[in-house]
Amino acid sequence: MSPTHNLIALEHHFQRGQVWKGDQTPEFSSASVLDSGYSELNHELPARGWRAGQICEIYTQAAGCGEFSLLLPALAALSQQERWIMLVAPPAIPYAPALKMAGINTGRLLMVHPTNHKEALWCIEEGLRSGQCSAVLGWLKEVEPTSVRRIQLACEEQQNHCWLWPGSPAENKATAAPVRISVRRHSAREAAVRFIKRRGSWPGNEFILPLWPDNLN
16 A cells, blocks of 8 residues: 555545544534533543543542542532433442532432443443433443443433443553543542543643532632
């Protein structure tokens, strides 16, 4: 294959939007972006908020380091819809009074406790495909690239939100998730956040985030 032919083929992919260039600024519809509730986090997210139709993988060294707090404002907004927020295989039952204090309508939460990993994957994918869920949150023992790709396609089709907590370290596997975040506890009221991957931008440096949203400061 000649160099000229290669350049023509590459340009074809550019035109179809299948290749991202380093100097390319992504374009998003504001209607598909959900305010994270944290100005610092919005600044770091490529769409300036949680974009619908994209999986976000959240990696932690241990549960309870503030990773769930990152989602409270978004879940509060989503819980006002007439759709479910599905939690698949959560490690603990969320504390309802704290969720209500964060503005979450707990009547829209649906918890599913699958018996095995395969069932958990099925619940996440079907929850997204059903169109009955504004968001699906899943805690997985491991992540397989093929399974994440299927979940991502389901999320794109219905333009809902999906956050996953893989049980394995981020360095173990690369997946199709457009956003991958590492979260660790920095202090009693702060978390240290680092983007491992963010579609439309480069991975960034670690930054400190207070564990309460802007509207509660």
